[in-house]
Amino acid sequence: MFLEIKDLSVKIENKNILKGLNLNINKGEVHAIMGPNGCGKSTLANVLAGKEDYEILNGKINFKDNDLFDLNIEERAQEGMFLAFQYPVEIPGVNITPFLHSAINSKRKRMNEDEIDNLSFAKLLKSKASDLGINIDMLKRSVNTGFSGGEKKRYEILQMSILNPDLAILDETDSGLDIDALKIVTDGVNKLKTKDNSFLIITHYQKLLDYIKPDYVHVMVNGSIVKSGGSEIAVEIEKDGFQKFQ
């Protein structure tokens, strides 16, 4: 199993958010989690990425034969986990290019691979940015600073394509995107899909799943997964909402 979440319960500030959640993802699969506001979707994404604000009450997570809780935030990233943030943080003064260069090299170092030199990295970045319709001038700017909502999401996907993760978690990447931006972003995701990597897509709406075809769709309500199946569930939700699952 690539990612195995067993009976996960999590709280924050005395509020139980995840309540006995189970989820298994195999290599090469695309899973979508849909659920109403406040059901714990983003909490799950943050817990997987290692955010330290949460208290793990119970459960286990295995990722690529590692106990995920033994790995800190950066070790999870270096092992191949990537979270595309719902609200990417603006970091003025940290230039995109050296930041991404440093990020890719920290991953390569952990994998005992040679570091990528400046020239090769510049070429890689330029080509990936061009694929995503990102202007080269944007790469001279500070991380997410002054970006529009669409630019921030595109930049998240650019980072994902550079870091080439084994498991990418997309936390409401579709929110705030117009239809053209949504297409660019989802094209970027589809280009990255291989038999060796997996995706966990968190969304409210079926629209995103028109562009990224999931193998499995899960309905999450009140901190646990209440129904799993194929794409037909997304259609059902689009038609009837989440009410019937609550």
Add this chain to the structure above:
Amino acid sequence: MNIQDNYLKNKKNIFFSENKDIETHREKLINIFENDRFDKKNNESIKNINLKNFIDFKYKYLIPEETSVINKNQENSYTIVSVNGQCSSFKDDKIEITKILDEDYNDFSKNDTIEHNDHFVNLNSLFLNSGFKITVKKNNNIKIKISNIITDDDLTIFQKNNYICEEGSSLNLIEEYENKNNSTSNLLNVIKLEKNSQLNHFLIQDNSPNHNLIITSHSTCKKDSNYTQKVYNFSEGYVRNFHYSELIETNSEADLQGIFFLKDNNICNNKTFVKHLAEDCKSNQVYKGILNDRAKATYFSNTHVDQVAQKTEGYQLSKGILLSENASYFSKPELKIYADDVKCSHGSTIGPIDENAIFYLRSRGMSKIAATKILISSFINEELSSIDNQQMSEIIQKKLVRYLSKVK
């Protein structure tokens, strides 16, 4: 020893002590120390410190055996090594440097506009034992680098420097304070900018833990002149950077910037008092600090806009990153506006490093320490990248790397 006994005992070593007018003035200052109860709450000049340590000092001053050196490196560039606050005289067609002479007492002795509320300026006036005067002549554009050397332990330097930029002149001034001995420097820089002149003043402070550095500057800007001060403080000893600025004629400008990097028990007190006394003048202040361990800093700022100073622009900003729960930064920017057509603002944000930004960077594979360091660097990136002097920029980058290497 009380201040009066200390003064009387060392009088012969202090400038102008034979002058009756000065003597009378100094007696008044002594009375301030005798009568003041040193109300820490209402006097910014003594926040975070024990003034007694600075009043009950053992006066010691040595006239340097080694005279200071003035070199003219290139056409418009000079380096000065000032020893124990002294500097030799020098003159060419662009600048004139003179020692303090008895007949200069009017220029050097009284600091009426800033005395009384500032105990350290009063101490400087009382115990003045060194200093010099630099005049940049009309329409010249020059660079001066001053290294301030103190030769012995336990010296008490009370120094006053006068800088005069004549009409149409431009001075790029770099001052380095890197003293490793146990001594105290109390320096007052009095700066006069004539019409259409400019002074870019950089101060790099990197003293050892037992060196106290008290710098007060007082600039006066005439029509179309500009005073820019950038202070970079990496000192481990006590540092006080106070600046009093008066914009006395139209279209003059004061840009003040202070960046400090503190750790252990370091203390840095900053204060500015900018008076807008004419129309169309600008002042801009940015003070940023990074504080680790048990370090403490203050920033008190007062921008006063006189009723005649219409179309004033006055901005104050202070920001601080606290890397430890025991570090503290107290900031109080104030505006007093008596004109009705002005653009002024003030702001202050102090807090720990942004945890969300740390999480974001770590989620891309950066270690926590690397993420912290990159965020500290980014916090001051705008100020560092605005340094247009390559040599200065390299010096500061090197010191920043040293500071970051201690951040755990």
